[in-house]
Structures are given as C-alpha cells and as structure tokens.
Amino acid sequence: MDTAKNQRILTLVWAPSETRTANYARQLNSPLYFIHYLLYKRPWIAPFKYLLQAAKTFQVLFKNRPRVVYVTNPPVFAPLCVLVYCKLTGAQFVMDTHPPSLYADRWRWSVPLQRFVSRFAMMNVTDQERFKALFESWGAKALVLENPPKTPQFNAVKNEEHADRFKVAVVNTFAVDEPLDIILEAAKKLPDAHFYITGDKGLAKPGVIENAPDNVSFTGYLRGDDYWNLLNNARAVMVLTTYPYSLLGGAQDSVSLHVPIILSDQPVLREYFTSGTVFVENTTEGIVQGVRHMIENEEQLKREVTELRQIHRDKWEHNFQQLLTLIEAVK
Structure with a gap:
C-alpha cells in the first residue's frame, strides 16, 4: 500500500x-x-x-x-474546497477560524459563507469562548483552543546593541488594527528606551520609517531565530491592537520566553x-505610562x-486532548 497516498x-x-x-x-x-501564490495580503489580486x-x-x-483535513480560515475558500473534497470522498474536516474573520470589516462579506461551512465541520476550533458560542448558535460544533505556550528552539544570540536602554520589541505587521503612529510618538518621550x-517595511506608509525617532529601529519581517532572538533580547514585548477580540500571537510568544508584555487594554486580552x-x-500618553x-x-x-x-x-x-480523541475516532 502506498502510505504516502x-x-x-x-x-x-x-x-x-x-x-x-x-504548531x-x-x-x-x-x-x-502552505498553499499560496502571488503577493500576500493584496486584496486586488485575491480572485486570481x-x-x-x-x-x-x-x-x-x-x-x-x-x-481528516485540518484547515485554517480565513480565507473561507480554503475550507470550502475542503468541504467539496470531503463530500466527494467521505472524509471529515476541522476548521480552525481566526477570530478577525468573524468581525473585521475586510472579512464581513464572508461571514455567511463561514456560517455555511462551519455546519459541515466535524469540529470548529477557535481561541475564545465568545466565538465558540457564536458557532454553536449557528448549529455547528466548536472547541476553544488558544495558542499553546511554545518551547521555541532557536540559536540564542546576545544582542549588546543599545545595552544602556530599556529594549522593547514591538510585534507589528503594519496591519490596519495596529496603532503604530502612537507608538512612534510615545518613543519620542521615552529616550531611555x-x-x-x-514588519515588512514595504507595507509601511510613506514617511513612517524615514521620520521615526532615533530610538526606533525597524527590523523588517523576521522569521525563525531572528524573530525569537529579538523577543528574547527584549526586556518587554509590546503588541497593540484596536480590535477588541484579537488574541495576539506575538504576546503569546512573549509568554513562551518569560518576557513581560505591554498590551492594548482590550476585553479578550x-x-x-x-x-x-x-x-x-x-x-501616546497611555503607552508612555505603560513603559514606565x-x-x-x-x-x-x-x-x-x-x-x-x-x-x-x-x-x-486538556482541551487539545479532546480534539485529538475526536480525530482518532474517525475511521
């Protein structure tokens, strides 16, 4: 038997x-x-x-x-494809939904499709109780699974740069919910930090990087050892959002490294x-007070x-074991 197939x-x-x-x-x-073509996060090319x-x-x-297929949502078309496959083959699927797809303006149009697909999933995974309740109100099964604390494996490198200052790593992607402008204003008032x-500097608004204060460094988009070393060398990690129900992965990464966190005052956080x-x-003043x-x-x-x-x-x-038991029961 060809086990690969x-x-x-x-x-x-x-x-x-x-x-x-x-993970x-x-x-x-x-x-x-990872299935992806063309540019990332460019809505105008999404149909292609x-x-x-x-x-x-x-x-x-x-x-x-x-x-069994474990598929991430959004975009909803990924689980839609999986649903078609499952209907044709008798397989089952788990849909892991990232909460912004349920409330962010850019995904609002897709909520009816998400509701439709969720009813066919053997389980819907989300990271908050409020969204579990939403799925259940749609007649779908749901389970809460937050991101687990990681044990990151990386080649630790000590960064002695700016050793006389309080180092703050800001996990940023230049997304619409990230109030970067007030962080830059706060930095001007915190010369000891x-x-x-x-974040990918190509996504920054014109002038943002060029006009930043001297105590700000833009690292570019970091992966692997570079990312973990940035957080590990920081004395605090900052992750801000204007979304009330976004459970921030960068903050959870900070917990994995035992580094304290500065976060937006939002309900889910x-x-x-x-x-x-x-x-x-x-x-600006809130950030200044928080860093101090x-x-x-x-x-x-x-x-x-x-x-x-x-x-x-x-x-x-405890919660992951529930999901594992469900998957293992599929014949």
Whole structure:
C-alpha cells in the first residue's frame, strides 16, 4: 500500500506561513501544506490567486486522500474546497477560524459563507469562548483552543546593541488594527528606551520609517531565530491592537520566553493575560505610562509571566486532548 497516498490527517493553510497552524500540525503529527501564490495580503489580486490556490488544494487532497483535513480560515475558500473534497470522498474536516474573520470589516462579506461551512465541520476550533458560542448558535460544533505556550528552539544570540536602554520589541505587521503612529510618538518621550519594530517595511506608509525617532529601529519581517532572538533580547514585548477580540500571537510568544508584555487594554486580552502584563490605552500618553510602569516593576512582572505560562500550558493540553480523541475516532 502506498502510505504516502493514504494519510490519516493532512493540514493546510492558504498563506505563505502561519505559526499557529504549523504548531498544530506538529502536535497532530500531520503533514502541513502552505498553499499560496502571488503577493500576500493584496486584496486586488485575491480572485486570481484564489483560483490557483483552489486548484492546488484539490491536487494535494486527491493525491494524499486524508481521512481528516485540518484547515485554517480565513480565507473561507480554503475550507470550502475542503468541504467539496470531503463530500466527494467521505472524509471529515476541522476548521480552525481566526477570530478577525468573524468581525473585521475586510472579512464581513464572508461571514455567511463561514456560517455555511462551519455546519459541515466535524469540529470548529477557535481561541475564545465568545466565538465558540457564536458557532454553536449557528448549529455547528466548536472547541476553544488558544495558542499553546511554545518551547521555541532557536540559536540564542546576545544582542549588546543599545545595552544602556530599556529594549522593547514591538510585534507589528503594519496591519490596519495596529496603532503604530502612537507608538512612534510615545518613543519620542521615552529616550531611555529603544523600540525594535517588526514588519515588512514595504507595507509601511510613506514617511513612517524615514521620520521615526532615533530610538526606533525597524527590523523588517523576521522569521525563525531572528524573530525569537529579538523577543528574547527584549526586556518587554509590546503588541497593540484596536480590535477588541484579537488574541495576539506575538504576546503569546512573549509568554513562551518569560518576557513581560505591554498590551492594548482590550476585553479578550484582559481575560487571557491575567498577570505579567501591563495594559495601556491606545494613546501616546497611555503607552508612555505603560513603559514606565514596566521599567519600575520589571522583576515582579517577569515572575508573573512565568506563572502565567504554566497555567495556559495545563489548560491547552486538556482541551487539545479532546480534539485529538475526536480525530482518532474517525475511521
């Protein structure tokens, strides 16, 4: 028997990379396919690349013929393709939905499609109780799985640059919900701190990088060791959002490294990050006060974030076992 073409489970995501899905694929001992063509996050070419990605998805699925497919949403067309495959073969699928697809303006048009697809999934995975309740109100099955605290494996390199300043790593992607402008204004008022801001510099608005204060460095988009070393060398990690229900992966990565966090004061973040965290208003003065509070209470916050990591590790292992049991029951 050709076992390569009779895999029990297969994981796929329509993106060039995606940390959450990659981690779950490892936990599930599943082959992982990143299916993506053309430019990333460019809405005007989406119809063209979605056609290419749909064709590739069907090729991968019918070649490997998995009994269970773990698929990430958005975009909703990825699980739609998986649904078609499952209807034709009798396979089943798990849809892992990232919450912004349920409330962000750019995905609002797709919510009816998500509701439709979710009812056919053997399980819908989301990272918050409020969205689990939403799926269940649609008549779909749902399970809460937050991102688990990671144990990142990387070649640690000490960065002695700006050793006399309080280093803040800002996990940023130049997305619409990230208030970068107020971070730059706050940096001007915090000369004793240095801010390392991530993200593809090609996505920055004109003049943002050129006019940034001297205590700000734009790192570009970081992966692997470069990303983990940035966070590991920081004395605090900052991740801000204007979305009320976005559970920020960069903040969870910081917990994995026992580095305290500065976060926007949003409902879901308060629920998850119950210690080791400074919450700030999305204002210049709010950030300034938050960084100063972090500097003054650094040691206590470091102890707290270590305890927080273990709490979420225990919770995640319990919930993940429920998903694993469900998948293993598929014949």
